[in-house]
Amino acid sequence: MTETLLSTTFSTFQALPFSDRCHRVWQRGDHLLIGVSPGNSYFSHLRIAQLVRWGRQFFDSVDVVHADLHVDTQFAAFGYPADQARRRAAKETKTTRRRIERGVELAGRSRVGVHALSEFADTAAYRRLSGEVAGALAEDEDFRLATEGMAAGFLAARLPEGEAPSADQLAAGVAYIAAELPFFLDTPSLLDVPSSVSCYHVELPLTPVLFGRDQGLRAVPGQGYAVVRPRAVPQVPQVATAA
Template sequence: MRETLPGESVVTIDPDVYEAIPFSGRCEEIWRRGEHLLIGVSPGNSYFSHRRIAELIGWGREFFERIDIVHADLHVEAQYEAFGYTAEHARRRATKEVKATARRIDRGAEEAGRPDGVRMHALSDFAGHPVYRRLHRQALDALRTDPVFREAAEGMARGFLAARMDEGLTPNEPQLAAGLQYIAAELPFFLDTPALLGVASSVSCYHLQLPLTPVLFGRDEGLRAAAGQAYAVVRPAAPASVKVPVARAA
């Protein structure tokens, strides 16, 4: 990690501030390799403050050789349109939200001291990548042909959309379709981050267990994660919580 420059304020993180819960034994094995951590950030998600991002970077560098942070910026506009915004208003809202997310990530990286081995991307940076396009097609095909995958993806979309709706309401068909479109755009990084970023193995993390996790990482048929792809819940450690022992990267 690089030295701190005079006048810089860098967040120092106790490695026990967060706890990691790999989904399976295979996921834990990949975690222990400490090769790569993928942090996905959704626009409009208040969990990912700049301070949280700084903490995650500082914490992650205790265990991983490299970290990539990817923020979603595809199909955000379509969601606003599905909620009744005009095309122009939806475009403005989506642009504002995505830019705010990028600024939070940049500020978080600055507070963390911009350590070596940490990179930041927009999801759209990969739109023309042949591996991304292949994985995205596979996800779209699974939505059409795999009922188990479709049900889990819809559950994930409903949970995501709930944050944009009044309590007690459920998404209609256009809103659900927009949510699924958004999720499908993110799925390549749950399926095969190593192929996308040229790393030997990778752990995709989020602070919640997702409905698609057991489908992609726990079954032996249908669309599932590549051999070098893992998933872990990474969240603030509760007092007296039982933490998964993880090896620090050399």
């Protein structure tokens, strides 16, 4: 990952594009995608407002997409009855949507969109990309292992320390991640923008697979990825005083 900082001196965030190609996509400044997962406390409405304001400094437009597919499947895999899993998923999704809308309103910037992942499920571009993801999961071992590793990492927070996910839990996690992957592969086709950078606050296990290799399933040339994280606040040294 390149260590080039793209934020301004007094900015709230710093950006680390994954590769030189991702850096070039960033420099085009066409579009930033912010992905938000239900139940992730990192994405408070204040954090979303800050991200949107910051992103509009560098990009012509910003979209926030929140996951709402296969959320109920994850709850079911952890033992919730089907009806309860659906209600719990609907509640978390609704809460996430409200938090995003509140943050976007607080940001007060134009050219900012908010979308649920399910809004794209019936589009030709999303169906095509989902098919490519399914094919890669079946045929590309590196891709499958990275996806399963990413799912296991997310599931670990819900499991007792040291316990591995069951087959059903892992399958639910993979399905959830697979539904999001079209936006890491080809956001320009999904949102009709010239180029796009998807961002998250940590590097994901799939990042090197989608953005760092020259074979197999990978992002289109106009798709970039960057870790965008809060800038560390310098600590002010304490001055000793005489007794």
